Amino acid sequence: MTSQRGRFNMTSRRSLPLHTFFFLFPLLIWMVDHSFCYKPVIVIHGLFDSSANFKNLLRYINESHPGTNVTVLDLFDHRKSLQPLWKQVEGFKEAIYPIMQNAGRDGVHLLCYSQGGLICRGLLQTMSDHNVDTFISLSSPQMGQYGDTDYLRFLFPTYVKSNLYRICYTQLGQTFSICNFWNDPHHHGMYVNVSDFLAPLNVERPEPNATVWKKNFLRLRKMVLIGGPDDGVITPWESSHFGFFDENETVLEMKLQMVYQQDTFGLRTLDYREAITVYSVPGVSHTMWHSNETVFKDCIEKWLT
Numbered sequence: 001m002t003s004q005r006g007r008f009n010m011t012s013r014r015s016l017p018l019h020t021f022f023f024l025f026p027l028l029i030w031m032v033d034h035s036f037c038y039k040p041v042i043v044i045h046g047l048f049d050s051s052a053n054f055k056n057l058l059r060y061i062n063e064s065h066p067g068t069n070v071t072v073l074d075l076f077d078h079r080k081s082l083q084p085l086w087k088q089v090e091g092f093k094e095a096i097y098p099i100m101q102n103a104g105r106d107g108v109h110l111l112c113y114s115q116g117g118l119i120c121r122g123l124l125q126t127m128s129d130h131n132v133d134t135f136i137s138l139s140s141p142q143m144g145q146y147g148d149t150d151y152l153r154f155l156f157p158t159y160v161k162s163n164l165y166r167i168c169y170t171q172l173g174q175t176f177s178i179c180n181f182w183n184d185p186h187h188h189g190m191y192v193n194v195s196d197f198l199a200p201l202n203v204e205r206p207e208p209n210a211t212v213w214k215k216n217f218l219r220l221r222k223m224v225l226i227g228g229p230d231d232g233v234i235t236p237w238e239s240s241h242f243g244f245f246d247e248n249e250t251v252l253e254m255k256l257q258m259v260y261q262q263d264t265f266g267l268r269t270l271d272y273r274e275a276i277t278v279y280s281v282p283g284v285s286h287t288m289w290h291s292n293e294t295v296f297k298d299c300i301e302k303w304l305t
């Protein structure tokens with residue numbers, strides 16, 4: 001036994017450098033490439049804000065995952081965020097394309113806040129070669145919005161939610177981002193006919209690109225939906241989880257939505273893959289989602305690997 005072990009040790013000692021080179025060097029490269037690097041994170045802001053609003057989030061990511069390359073895109077800031085959403089999708093597409101290419105096969109994470117979450121869905125559905133690993137939708141009105149807010153009062157002072165359809169469901173109205181996802185449950189037919197962004201994105205009316213869009217969307221590995229009852233802006237707040245009002249303003253959850261049941265853009269397929277995680281967090285108002293450290297620790301941190 002002893003002599004055998006001695007002999008073995010001698011042989012292994014002699015051949016170790018060669019083995020080290022052939023086995024450990026590629027392993028080292030692989031580890032640097034894969035395990036020690038966090039995927040780049042691309043952040044897309046919401047209505048009336050800009051990259052300046054994400055200082056806390058950047059700090060949390062830097063503390064928990066040092067070295068992560070985070071880009072908060074400074075496009076369509078402040079009032080420019082009112083521009084039509086397809087136009088914003090095109091603008092953001094140009095900006096994120098090089099970041100995606102730099103990331104290569106490992107891909108990137110998309111963290112999209114509020115209205116930005118709809119821009120991100122536009123990106124995911126229309127980019128045939130995106131490499132998004134995880135899409136984090138942070139309090140985004142994924143099924144639209146039907147509620148009075150300060151934003152609305154500021155823009156259309158003489159309108160309230162019950163009559164806003166009169167301006168939103170016109171060609172002129174659709175040149176404002178907020179009308180692009182205005183979803184009035186009492187005027188569903190008009191919404192389906194006129195909505196220039198959310199209705200086609202959801203394939204709620206015949207859309208020639210639907211098959212391609214679904215395929216693109218399903219390149220996603222994971223979707224994380226974060227929202228909560230004390231949001232105060234997103235109405236119904238369940239829209240952040242793909243729920244929405246029916247004609248009687250009763251909220252129906254994601255699985256009862258037509259877009260889910262008919263799998264119009266891949267939502268049900270993604271769910272069947274167990275690729276959707278939903279967080280419902282009380283006590284967070286709309287403008288606090290990206291700055292609340294508990295939300296980051298509980299709902300975001302573990303996905304940014």
Ligand SMILES: *[C@@H]1O[C@H](CO)[C@@H](O)[C@H](O)[C@H]1NC(C)=O
Nearest residue numbers: 058059060061062063066067
């Ligand atoms: C990240 O944290 C390190 C150490 O705390 C600090 O030196 C660095 O400036 C931070 N970087 C950013 C981008 O915040």
Ligand SMILES: *[C@@H]1O[C@H](CO)[C@@H](O)[C@H](O)[C@H]1NC(C)=O
Nearest residue numbers: 040069070098099100102103
């Ligand atoms: C972060 O990503 C951007 C876009 O891919 C790239 O231009 C930049 O060099 C990266 N920064 C670092 C420090 O790697």
Ligand SMILES: *[C@@H]1O[C@H](CO)[C@@H](O)[C@H](O)[C@H]1NC(C)=O
Nearest residue numbers: 187188189190191192193194
């Ligand atoms: C929607 O468009 C169709 C076809 O043009 C039309 O028949 C229908 O009346 C419209 N519905 C509403 C509510 O405008």
Ligand SMILES: *[C@@H]1O[C@H](CO)[C@@H](O)[C@H](O)[C@H]1NC(C)=O
Nearest residue numbers: 125126127208209210212213
């Ligand atoms: C939809 O498809 C047409 C042709 O098939 C294409 O030209 C157009 O760019 C597509 N639109 C989007 C938003 O993908």
Ligand SMILES: *[C@@H]1O[C@H](CO)[C@@H](O)[C@H](O)[C@H]1NC(C)=O
Nearest residue numbers: 245246247248249250251252
């Ligand atoms: C809405 O309420 C009316 C009156 O109570 C009822 O007849 C109708 O079926 C309800 N619609 C839905 C979708 O539940």
Ligand SMILES: *[C@@H]1O[C@H](CO)[C@@H](O)[C@H](O)[C@H]1NC(C)=O
Nearest residue numbers: 281282283284288292294295
């Ligand atoms: C932060 O989030 C927690 C829930 O995760 C909530 O209870 C708390 O009120 C929030 N704080 C602020 C300032 O938003």
